[in-house]
Amino acid sequence: MKRFITAILMISFIGTQVLPAQALFKSSVTESKQTKQERKVKLKAQQKADKEIYKKVQKQKDLPYKKYRVTNKYDFINMPWWEGTNDSYLIGYINKAMEHNYDLKMASLTVDEYFQSVRLQMANEFPQLQAGYGAGVAGIPPVMKNPNRKTVHGMGLPIIASYEADIFLKNHDKTTSVKKLFQASVADERATYIAIVSAVGTVYYNIVRLDKTIELQEDIVALRKEIYELMSLSHDEGVTSTSDMIKANKAYIKSQTDLIDLKRQRIELLNQFAVLIGESPANSDSFERIKFDEIAYKCDIPEQISSDVIIQRPDYIKSETMLKKAGIDVRVAKKEFLPIISIDGLALFNSVHLGKLFTTKNMIWAVAGNAMLPLFTGGARIANLRMNKVRMEKALRNYQKTNLVAIQEVNDALYKAKLDNQKLEQNKEHLNLENKDFSLTEKRFEQGVISKLDWCQMKENLLTIEKLVASNTLDCMIDRINIYKAAGTKY
Numbered sequence: 001m002k003r004f005i006t007a008i009l010m011i012s013f014i015g016t017q018v019l020p021a022q023a024l025f026k027s028s029v030t031e032s033k034q035t036k037q038e039r040k041v042k043l044k045a046q047q048k049a050d051k052e053i054y055k056k057v058q059k060q061k062d063l064p065y066k067k068y069r070v071t072n073k074y075d076f077i078n079m080p081w082w083e084g085t086n087d088s089y090l091i092g093y094i095n096k097a098m099e100h101n102y103d104l105k106m107a108s109l110t111v112d113e114y115f116q117s118v119r120l121q122m123a124n125e126f127p128q129l130q131a132g133y134g135a136g137v138a139g140i141p142p143v144m145k146n147p148n149r150k151t152v153h154g155m156g157l158p159i160i161a162s163y164e165a166d167i168f169l170k171n172h173d174k175t176t177s178v179k180k181l182f183q184a185s186v187a188d189e190r191a192t193y194i195a196i197v198s199a200v201g202t203v204y205y206n207i208v209r210l211d212k213t214i215e216l217q218e219d220i221v222a223l224r225k226e227i228y229e230l231m232s233l234s235h236d237e238g239v240t241s242t243s244d245m246i247k248a249n250k251a252y253i254k255s256q257t258d259l260i261d262l263k264r265q266r267i268e269l270l271n272q273f274a275v276l277i278g279e280s281p282a283n284s285d286s287f288e289r290i291k292f293d294e295i296a297y298k299c300d301i302p303e304q305i306s307s308d309v310i311i312q313r314p315d316y317i318k319s320e321t322m323l324k325k326a327g328i329d330v331r332v333a334k335k336e337f338l339p340i341i342s343i344d345g346l347a348l349f350n351s352v353h354l355g356k357l358f359t360t361k362n363m364i365w366a367v368a369g370n371a372m373l374p375l376f377t378g379g380a381r382i383a384n385l386r387m388n389k390v391r392m393e394k395a396l397r398n399y400q401k402t403n404l405v406a407i408q409e410v411n412d413a414l415y416k417a418k419l420d421n422q423k424l425e426q427n428k429e430h431l432n433l434e435n436k437d438f439s440l441t442e443k444r445f446e447q448g449v450i451s452k453l454d455w456c457q458m459k460e461n462l463l464t465i466e467k468l469v470a471s472n473t474l475d476c477m478i479d480r481i482n483i484y485k486a487a488g489t490k491y
Contacts, residue, residue, distance in 0.1 A: 050396055057323050057399070065118060065179045068186045069111065073098060076193040078489035082201070086296065089289050090204055093277050097200050098193075100278025107192040114182040121178040124171045127163035134158075154350060161345040170335040173328050180325035184318045191314035196276065198485040202478050203273045204289065209474040210266040212292035216467045217259045223460050224252040230453045297473050301417045301483070305491050310406035313488040319395070319402040326392035333385040339373040406486075413486040417479035424472040427465065434465045 070076065082094055098104065135155040166172055231248040234240035270284035310316050348364040374381070441458040444450045483491060 050393070053396060053399070054323065054327060057320055058327070060320065062183070062324075065182055068183050069115065070186065070190075073104070073108070073193060076190045076489075077197045078484075081484060081489065082197075087290050090201065093204060093273075093287075094197055094200055096277040096279070097196055101196050101276060102278065103192055103196055107189040111182070111185045111189050114178075114185040118175065118178050118182050121175045124164070125166060125175060127161055130160045132158050157349040159347040159349075163343045165341040165343060167341055168335050168338050170332060170338070173332045173335070177325050177328045177332065180321050180328065184321045184325070187314040187318035187321065191318075194314065194485055194489060198481050200273070200276050201481045203269055203276060205474050205477045205481075207266060207269050207273060207287075208289055208292055208295070209471060210262055210269065211289070212470040213467055214259065214262045214266065216463050216470070217255070217262055220460055220463050221252070221255045221259055223456050223463070224248070224255045227453060227456045227460075228252045230451075230456070234453075292470055292473070295473065295477070297476060299421050299476070301414070301421060301480070302491065305410055305414055305483075305487060307407055307410075309410065309487045309491055310403065312490060313406050313486075315402055316406055316488075319399040323392075323395040323399045326388070326395035329388045330385070330392050333381070333388045336381045336384065339371045341369070341371045343367070343369045409486040410483075413479065413482040417476065417483055420472065420475045420479050424469070424476055427469045427472050431462075431465045431469050434462050438462045 077094075077098075079094075082091060085091075133155070134157075135153075137151065137153040164171065228245075228248040228251075231240050231245045235242060235245040267284070270287060271281040273287065274281040274284045344367070346364070346366045349359075349362060350364065351359070351362045438458055438461075441450065441455060445452070445455045
């Protein structure tokens with residue numbers, strides 16, 4: 001009886017220790033299966049969505065690859081849009097950049113490089129033919145019944161032909177893949193042209209901004225100098241405290257420092273501008289440009305821009321092209337598992353005398369065909385297929401990201417332009433009020449109601465607002481360029 005009770009207690013003890021752990025283990029296994037099942041469902045849904053995107057992209061028909069080459073590079077930048085600025089200086093600088101900018105030259109050379117790579121790959125679809133010529137002499141020692149040493153001479157003309165029968169169109173698909181790289185290079189070329197021309201316009205207007213800002217800053221420096229001199233006179237007469245005189249001197253020195261910074265920025269931008277248009281920075285002082293007061297800014301910002309404009313952006317075109325190429329590369333990787341069928345031919349003309357070289361009597365010819373199937377490559381073909389599938393998924397994700405980024409950049413450029421224009425209108429109103437206030441100040445000064453010091457301070461406030469309006473105006477001009485760039489030159 002004691003043994004029976006002891007056995008029951010031991011079983012109960014083991015059960016209390018093991019069964020909870022077992023229950024937890026089982027529940028975790030169940031949860032893991034459920035999670036795995038959900039993951040499978042999500043993966044299938046994602047794969048289905050990816051296939052739909054790829055099918056949509058595949059439906060986009062391509063032009064013959066030769067038609068992608070653009071000889072008139074002005075087609076890239078929508079030159080009529082720039083002519084709408086009515087700035088002959090800017091148009092002239094854009095023409096210089098189109099002709100002399102080295103980044104543009106390299107982009108065009110890259111396109112030519114990829115064009116020749118297409119020709120190189122296409123050669124693999126045609127038969128290969130080789131021919132040669134050889135001549136020689138040999139001395140044969142006495143052998144058997146020939147007691148004398150014999151000298152033998154002769155010549156040969158081998159002609160070898162080989163052709164890989166592209167029954168499964170593997171080489172054709174490889175050529176198509178290289179054509180996609182060529183098309184992508186054209187998109188890169190267009191993107192480079194748009195970026196460089198946009199940079200020319202942006203830097204140009206920033207230089208115009210600095211011209212006006214420096215002009216106004218020089219007036220501010222003169223005013224602060226006058227204020228400091230008036231404060232010094234007042235201090236000598238005991239009217240103004242030493243603290244106020246020191247503050248006026250600090251403001252005067254700071255205005256001079258700000259003027260130096262502005263001039264430094266203009267020199268840097270002029271040097272950068274010189275490189276953009278392909279000229280030496282040593283000539284930067286001779287660059288002419290429009291004056292701010294001659295700019296006739298007109299707000300022509302659209303209320304909205306259709307999201308369809310992104311399909312004309314070069315980065316979108318490139319991502320779409322690279323996605324197509326990735327699909328072709330997967331197809332080529334699958335065809336690597338198929339046999340390679342080749343046909344070889346040989347014709348050898350051999351003769352002692354040159355006149356008898358091309359006679360059929362001395363000719364040896366042969367034709368052969370073979371089919372080779374690699375049976376074991378250490379997993380290279382499987383790895384190559386999987387690698388290309390990964391690249392295809394990356395190309396798909398890049399295509400999706402490019403869509404989102406393109407919409408974001410268009411929206412950012414559009415809303416920034418709208419808000420900057422509103423800001424400009426507010427500052428113009430502020431400037432009008434400041435002008436009215438200063439007119440009253442001038443009248444009070446002429447009547448002797450206020451001092452010259454008060455007049456100078458009000459004049460400085462007016463110049464500060466003028467600087468702000470000038471800066472906002474050029475911001476709006478640059479915002480138009482940003483919309484032009486984000487929308488792929490047309491909106």
